[in-house]
Amino acid sequence: MDTQFLNTFVAVVDRGSMAAAARLLNITPAAVAQQIRTLEREIGAPLIARVGRTVNVTEAGARILERARTLLRDVADLRTVANDDATAGELRLGAGTNALTGMLPDILARMVDKFPRIQVFIKPGYSPELHRAVDSGELDAAIVLQAPYALPKTCDWELLREEPLVVLAPARMAQRDPHELLASEPLIRYDRSQWGGRQADQYLRTAGIVPHERFELNALNAIAVMVDRGLGVSLVPDWARPWPEGLKLARIPLPQPFEPRRIGIVWSRSTIRLRLVQAFVQQARAAMAATQHDDD
Known part of the structure; x- marks a missing residue:
């Protein structure tokens, strides 16, 4: 067969x-x-x-x-078994929507440069499903939001990036109070069915702000474009670049302290490709350090 x-x-x-x-x-x-x-x-x-x-x-x-x-995964594993080192084989990764464009390319550029014999399968998706895929063995690792629950004992996690919540508003509103904007301007909500959206909703509740809701969606780049077009303001994590080009936006810090959105790598300790995963984690650290240096 x-x-x-x-x-x-x-x-x-x-x-x-x-x-x-x-x-x-x-x-x-x-x-x-x-x-x-x-x-x-x-x-x-x-x-x-x-x-x-x-x-x-x-x-x-x-x-x-x-x-x-299972059979297809086992066949893919044969290359890893045959090449008993960390420089060859297939790595199965997952990544959230924003990580696919904002973090993963820089990490993979380092991986390919250092380990040109690797092959990488990438599954896009939302953090909850990617966590499950790593736990089940479908994926070796994924760049995801930190889970709001304890991870299974078979999995490890490492933080890569923290993204504080900011009020996203048209540039002309940059000097206005962020709470006043959230209370008075139409709100473009970050989808509350997702972890990041629930975090933004929690801040609104904690601050006692009852917004005038206009739209709700789980697409940060689309939210940015809508804000630029004057359709409202939004409360979102300050996500990694690139953003859509040509937008005139203000990213206004919040006056009250609040937990940032945390993005990192979750991986399975039981994967046969653990050494490849460890190499990926190492290159991810280096890529994030370089990004932080550029931002500074």
């Missing part, structure tokens, strides 16, 4: 369509369909039910899905 066909099956299930899987795998939809048909013949059961342009996993497909994922 060709493990590439299993990889295609998992991609189709995860992406929800053959066309989306084809884009991910950089092959044609016809090739995806052919690989699925071949796999179904080898397994002896239908794995995918086609519904228009989308697909559903069959009962037989659901039964083998997790075993397929």
Whole structure:
């Protein structure tokens, strides 16, 4: 059995369509369909039910899905086992939306320069799901928000960056009181279903501010653009660059002390790629130190 066909099956299930899987795998939809048909013949059961342009996993497909994922991870591990050093193999990482553009590229630039033989798989996502992926062994490590609960004993965490809450306002409002802005101007809320959004909501409650809500979303770059366009103000963490270009914004510190948003690396101590993970952590420290030096 060709493990590439299993990889295609998992991609189709995860992406929800053959066309989306084809884009991910950089092959044609016809090739995806052919690989699925071949796999179904080898397994002896239908794995995918086609519904228009989308697909559903069959009962037989659901039964083998997790075993397929495990087998693919085991195959990827063979390279790490064969290369008994920290300079080769595949590293499976996760990163939140802002870390993907604001922190991870600088860290990976150092990794690739120092360890050119590594291969890196990157899974984007929100911090809660990435924490679970590391705990389950799906990922080796992830750049995430600090969890608001105790980590499993199999996982480690290291702080990389602290981001204090700031009032984001149009530049013309830079001299106004931040609490007055939050109480009087329309508020573009940072999504309260996410950890960072709940932190901002807690500050508003602690300060006794009842805002006039206009929008709520979990996209910091989009919030910045909305503030620039005069749609309101926002209470957000002072997240890592890059930000959208050409915006005229004021980042106003808060008058009351409050816990910053903390971003760091969580990793599994039980991963077979622990030495690669440790090398990644080391390069992350160096990248964050260089960023701090540039900011100073």
